[in-house]
Amino acid sequence: MNKEVLDYVVEKTHGLMNAASCCKEAKEAAQRWLDAVGTDREAEETKKYIAELEADIVTVDGLIQVAESEMGVKIFGAEKAKEVAAHGREIKAAGAVYCDCPACQAVEAILKKKDEMLS
Numbered sequence: 001m002n003k004e005v006l007d008y009v010v011e012k013t014h015g016l017m018n019a020a021s022c023c024k025e026a027k028e029a030a031q032r033w034l035d036a037v038g039t040d041r042e043a044e045e046t047k048k049y050i051a052e053l054e055a056d057i058v059t060v061d062g063l064i065q066v067a068e069s070e071m072g073v074k075i076f077g078a079e080k081a082k083e084v085a086a087h088g089r090e091i092k093a094a095g096a097v098y099c100d101c102p103a104c105q106a107v108e109a110i111l112k113k114k115d116e117m118l119s
Helices: 003-018 024-036 042-056 060-067 070-076 078-093 102-111 114-118
Strands: none
Touching: 003 024, 003 102, 003 114, 024 042, 042 102, 042 114, 060 070, 060 078, 070 078, 102 114
């Protein structure tokens, strides 16, 4: 991958890792990828990192579904769950495909560079 793409993905990866909404698995995959950059493990870890990101990104429909579930109430609390569901419907109406939390935004940005990362 060229330096411009690498620098971009590294920056977004740090943003992902610093996001409160980033899950443990994504943080671990991100760190493994960062540790592998410039080594003979980079290509393999890039594939694993992309696979983890693809598994972790939350669609806006998934966000709404979770927020409106019992699990959503447990995660967010009753009032916040309603707000999250309403927010999800709002961003979906505006054309969003994915959740707009900081972690999902970082993942979406990284995945837009997927082909360049793999080349």
